[in-house]
Amino acid sequence: MERAWKDVKKLTRTEASAEVSSLRDEINLHNYRYYVLDSPVISDAVFDRLMLRLEAIEARFPGLVTPDSPTQRVGAGPSKEFGAIKHTLPMLSLNNAFTGEEAVEFDRRVKRFLKTADEIDYAAEPKIDGLAVELVYFNGVFATGSTRGDGTAGEDITRNLKTVKSIPLKLLKPEKARLPRVIEVRGEIYLPIEGWKRVNAEREKKGEPLFANPRNAAAGSLRQLDPRVTAARPLDIFCYGAGRAEGVEFTTHIETLEYLKKIGMRVNPLVEKVRGIEAALAYHRRLEGMRKGLGYELDGAVIKVNSLGLQERLGVLTRSPRWALACKFAPRQETTVVKAIEVGVGRTGALTPVAVLEPVEVGGVTITHATLHNQDEVDRKDVRIGDTVVVERAGDVIPEVKSVIKDTRTGGERPFVMPGKCPECGATVEKTRAIHFCTGGLACPAQLMETIRHFASKRAMDIEGLGTKHVEQLVKDGLIKDVADIYRVKKDDLLKLERWAEKSAENLLASIEKSKTPTLTRLIYALGIRGVGEHMAGVLAKRLGNLGALMKASKDDLLGVHDIGPETALSITDFFAESHNRDVMEKLEKHGVMSVEEKPPEGKLNGKTFLFTGTLKTFSREEAKRLVEAAGGVAASAAGKNVDYVVTGEEPGSKYGKAKKLGLKIISEEEFKKMLRA
Numbered sequence: 001m002e003r004a005w006k007d008v009k010k011l012t013r014t015e016a017s018a019e020v021s022s023l024r025d026e027i028n029l030h031n032y033r034y035y036v037l038d039s040p041v042i043s044d045a046v047f048d049r050l051m052l053r054l055e056a057i058e059a060r061f062p063g064l065v066t067p068d069s070p071t072q073r074v075g076a077g078p079s080k081e082f083g084a085i086k087h088t089l090p091m092l093s094l095n096n097a098f099t100g101e102e103a104v105e106f107d108r109r110v111k112r113f114l115k116t117a118d119e120i121d122y123a124a125e126p127k128i129d130g131l132a133v134e135l136v137y138f139n140g141v142f143a144t145g146s147t148r149g150d151g152t153a154g155e156d157i158t159r160n161l162k163t164v165k166s167i168p169l170k171l172l173k174p175e176k177a178r179l180p181r182v183i184e185v186r187g188e189i190y191l192p193i194e195g196w197k198r199v200n201a202e203r204e205k206k207g208e209p210l211f212a213n214p215r216n217a218a219a220g221s222l223r224q225l226d227p228r229v230t231a232a233r234p235l236d237i238f239c240y241g242a243g244r245a246e247g248v249e250f251t252t253h254i255e256t257l258e259y260l261k262k263i264g265m266r267v268n269p270l271v272e273k274v275r276g277i278e279a280a281l282a283y284h285r286r287l288e289g290m291r292k293g294l295g296y297e298l299d300g301a302v303i304k305v306n307s308l309g310l311q312e313r314l315g316v317l318t319r320s321p322r323w324a325l326a327c328k329f330a331p332r333q334e335t336t337v338v339k340a341i342e343v344g345v346g347r348t349g350a351l352t353p354v355a356v357l358e359p360v361e362v363g364g365v366t367i368t369h370a371t372l373h374n375q376d377e378v379d380r381k382d383v384r385i386g387d388t389v390v391v392e393r394a395g396d397v398i399p400e401v402k403s404v405i406k407d408t409r410t411g412g413e414r415p416f417v418m419p420g421k422c423p424e425c426g427a428t429v430e431k432t433r434a435i436h437f438c439t440g441g442l443a444c445p446a447q448l449m450e451t452i453r454h455f456a457s458k459r460a461m462d463i464e465g466l467g468t469k470h471v472e473q474l475v476k477d478g479l480i481k482d483v484a485d486i487y488r489v490k491k492d493d494l495l496k497l498e499r500w501a502e503k504s505a506e507n508l509l510a511s512i513e514k515s516k517t518p519t520l521t522r523l524i525y526a527l528g529i530r531g532v533g534e535h536m537a538g539v540l541a542k543r544l545g546n547l548g549a550l551m552k553a554s555k556d557d558l559l560g561v562h563d564i565g566p567e568t569a570l571s572i573t574d575f576f577a578e579s580h581n582r583d584v585m586e587k588l589e590k591h592g593v594m595s596v597e598e599k600p601p602e603g604k605l606n607g608k609t610f611l612f613t614g615t616l617k618t619f620s621r622e623e624a625k626r627l628v629e630a631a632g633g634v635a636a637s638a639a640g641k642n643v644d645y646v647v648t649g650e651e652p653g654s655k656y657g658k659a660k661k662l663g664l665k666i667i668s669e670e671e672f673k674k675m676l677r678a
């Protein structure tokens with residue numbers, strides 16, 4: 001239907017104001033019919049004409065623009081950061097049930113608490129796999145929207161939420177009633193599966209990393225500082241509850257949802273009232289059956305005691321209410337064939353076997369790879385290349401190979417063996433407990449980012465200004481290929497990169513220069529040897545005195561040092577046995593990185609090593625060790641030549657015999673106390 005509109009230029013302000021108001025109501029209604037009810041009554045072209053007319057009038061009379069106008073969904077320009085918004089009532093989370101039995105137990109608890117044998121009325125709803133948000137409306141106008149955050153306060157994402165078309169900027173007035181002065185609406189923002197695929201297809205074209213699932217894509221979209229980016233993502237919402245509501249009263253949860261629908265909010269159509277837990281479980285089964293065809297991700301059903309009076313009596317237990325339960329779905333599984341088993345190297349150097357699969361769709365997502373965790377898991381499940389396997393995908397989690405269908409074996413399947421060399425850098429692979437690690441810490445490209453970030457961090461080399469972001473930039477631009485390269489960076493190199501100016505480049509170079517003389521403890525810690533944290537680095541520095549001694553130390557030498565167990569000792573010797581690491585160490589030295597004398601801690605037991613055996617009368621073993629360390633000494637855990645004093649308590653153990661054999665000096669607890677007092 002074509003409308004006879006008066007030329008915008010000829011409108012008086014009064015006419016414009018009246019028309020703007022009626023246009024907005026009309027647009028809001030069609031928007032609601034299209035995005036919330038999914039039953040439009042006009043064509044897109046007619047809708048577009050209404051919007052264009054409104055835009056034209058608002059452009060001529062900018063004073064008439066209000067924040068709730070449908071033209072104001074996408075604000076201009078990015079913001080610097082998100083502010084915080086406190087929730088008037090805490091946003092709670094849900095307890096989970098993974099089995100029917102757990103749900104029955106929940107129902108029993110509810111009845112016990114309420115001292116009733118009657119069946120409970122529950123509201124049963126889909127549990128949408130997205131992100132919880134709170135929308136606040138003042139006098140029917142959308143005012144602020146926030147994430148759940150820690151439950152007490154979240155991030156102010158109002159501008160992004162305004163771009164979600166199914167969120168009304170202005171509430172519909174319910175029949176024969178006024179709009180509440182304030183209403184806080186809670187719901188789940190999600191990205192439909194199709195929308196997620198579309199976003200990923202666009203990202204793939206641009207060479208950007210893909211979102212692993214719709215939930216991550218929705219989260220990424222909501223956390224955009226530029227609402228124009230959010231606006232391009234087809235986000236949607238299902239509202240499932242209310243926070244504070246002034247001027248309306250509800251007696252049941254279902255009633256609340258009915259009201260939300262009336263004022264224009266989108267509520268999931270599959271919400272049902274059920275009586276008793278068996279009916280709730282039947283709902284759960286029905287929902288699970290429908291799951292594939294819904295077009296959005298569900299991870300279960302939520303059941304909520306319907307009566308708000310009973311909800312109040314049941315109350316909240318720490319962070320989740322006693323009146324609600326998330327009944328999770330079993331993770332989705334499919335079978336497929338393992339084409340190969342590859343090895344991935346993580347940021348920490350852990351080697352993970354990954355099954356390369358014949359692509360298979362699991363719950364709307366095509367899976368091509370699944371983790372096998374580690375060699376022990378591969379052996380336990382007996383997964384071989386060529387096997388038919390069951391793969392599982394649970395929500396966000398990386399797909400996993402669950403089991404092997406051994407009946408289908410033909411005999412041609414090949415077992416997997418972890419390679420002895422790192423597939424990324426060729427360094428030796430070492431096994432610690434169940435995990436295989438690459439020992440090429442300083443030179444392995446897979447670990448580069450993490451290695452450098454750790455090396456530069458405050459408690460290590462303390463290179464101010466070389467935080468995670470800069471490390472990423474310098475590594476990506478190829479300026480740094482190992483930690484020693486940090487000391488080769490020139491001002492001109494930095495100035496060629498984005499976001500670097502004269503001053504910031506000079507500052508970084510100055511802090512790099514300053515970092516060249518760390519204490520030995522810091523230097524050892526900075527190397528990021530597995531198992532060598534700050535404390536251990538300190539122990540090693542104290543015992544060995546210089547880096548050369550540490551590099552040369554044998555496993556036995558290291559085992560003689562208090563606090564060092566066989567795993568760490570091996571990790572240290574492996575680290576220095578690796579030629580790549582030694583090369584980097586040499587480069588560091590060439591660039592003038594040298595540890596300085598460590599100030600020995602002032603103490604009476606300076607440089608002395610003590611070993612304890614038997615039960616002490618006055619201290620626990622731990623306390624005695626701490627006293628030794630506090631006084632500048634070292635507490636050993638085994639008898640060795642490095643031990644200066646063996647302190648014997650009652651019923652000394654085998655260490656005593658060994659100490660005698662070695663001819664170590666044996667003292668009593670009293671003598672030890674005297675030394676402390678001296």
Ligand code: IVH
Nearest residue numbers: 092093094125126127128131132188240302
């Ligand atoms: S009610 C007091 N209902 O699940 C209960 N939550 O695990 C508060 N969710 O943070 C939540 N669908 O993000 C509720 N129909 C639904 C839901 C739902 C999804 C999410 C929500 C919440 C999380 C709790």
